[in-house]
Amino acid sequence: MGAGALLSPGGADGCLTVLTYHRVLPRKDILQPPDQIDAACFEGHMNAVRNWFNVLPLPEALDMLHQSKLPRRALTITFDDGYEDNHSVALPILRKHGLPATLFICTGFLGNGLMFNDIVTEAIRRTQSPSLDLSWLGLGTRPVGNMQEKQGLVRELIQHIKYSRKDLREQTCDQLWHQCAGQNVRPSLMMLPEQVKELARDGMTIGGHTHTHPILSKITLDEARQDILTNRMALSDITGKTPQLFAYPNGRPLTDYLREHRDLVKEAGYSAAFCTARGVATRETDMFQLPRFAPWQASPTRLSVQLLKNARIGRHSVTA
Ligand SMILES: [Zn+2]
Incomplete structure (x- = not known):
């Protein structure tokens, strides 16, 4: 990828591409958002980035960025939330390719x-019904007789309740579960604390992502501080190491977090934080609002186009 070296130089002009993933599904799942990739796609990404980029552990990459020593085509891999498939599906692929990664873990959901x-x-x-009466949510009656209908409703419902108050959101989730799944036990999708510990032991970097994944801008500053600190202490207990890197839940500057939350993360003792604004990090970028990019294209050609676009649009500081 010759153009990649031009768009991603090293040294004093160095820029760092930070990839971000959530789940790596064992197989395709139509109910998941389109950027939720599966094992085959992730394997393709890792193969491609190993060939095209210098993949670095994140703490080392940030030190090099500071010291103007970043190699050309520098890239690092991150995961958010703490899904079990990061351990069972992504880790074996990372190990196979000898690639390091950083996992930003929400401690409140582990287990x-x-x-x-x-x-x-x-x-x-x-749900096994052909339709659902969601008038209690102001959504009327919705068809859910096939996977396409279910897919549409899942996306709509997530958007509908994403920004509602935490207690209301929990109530809505409980009622929806009861209506659709009755007495069925909820599946376990998150890692166990021991798995987080194992990842850390395996050389992966563990970072903070709050305890309960609140949208920071929607709760009080005291609640935000508490959630950030609880998470940091829990991760220190699990791994025996205090995390130094943080990722904002949802991560959109000025929407999901504000300037005061950036300052809270710094006060909590973290040395750098990541948002979800696109682009690449340079020496000028605020170390507490480093950009990341979520790739989802399966084909190597399309992935390279995505990464080149990301490098081109984003060589600027995130300001909030
Ligand atoms: Zn998250």
Whole structure:
């Protein structure tokens, strides 16, 4: 990828591409969002980035960025939330290719917890009715007789309740689960604390991502501080190491987090933080608002186009 070297030089002009993933599904799942990739796609990505880029552990990459010593085509791999498939599906692929990664973990869901989007997805997956009466949510009656209809409703419901208050969101999830899945036990999708520990032991970097994944801009500053600190302490307990890197839940600057949350993360003792604004990090980028990019294209050619576009649009500081 010759153009990649031009768009991603090293040294004082060095820029760092930070990939971000959530789940790596064992196989395709139509109910998941389109950027939720499966094992085959992830394997293709890792193969491609190993050939095209210098893949670095994130702490090392940030040190090099600071010291103007970043190699050309520098890239690093991150995961958010703490899904079990990161351990069972992604880790073997990373190991096979000898690639390091950083995992930003939400400690409040480890074990049997489920994030709200997964409760919605798994509830709708389980309903056997041809339609659902969602008038209690102001959505009328919706058809759910086939997977396409279920897919549409999952996406709509997630958007519908994403920004509602945490207690209301939990109530909605409980009611929806009861309506769709009755007495069925919720599946376990998140890692166990021991698996996080194993990843850390295996040389992966573990970072903070809050305890309960709140949209920081929607809760009080005290609640945000508490959630950030609880997560940091829990991760220190699990891995025996205090995490130094943080990723904002949802991560959109000025929408999901504000300037004061950036300052909170710094005060908590973190040395760098990541948002979800696209682009690449340079020496000028705010170390507490480093951009990341979520690739989803399966073909290597399309992936390279995506990465080149990301490098071209984003060589600027994120300001909030
Ligand atoms: Zn997240």
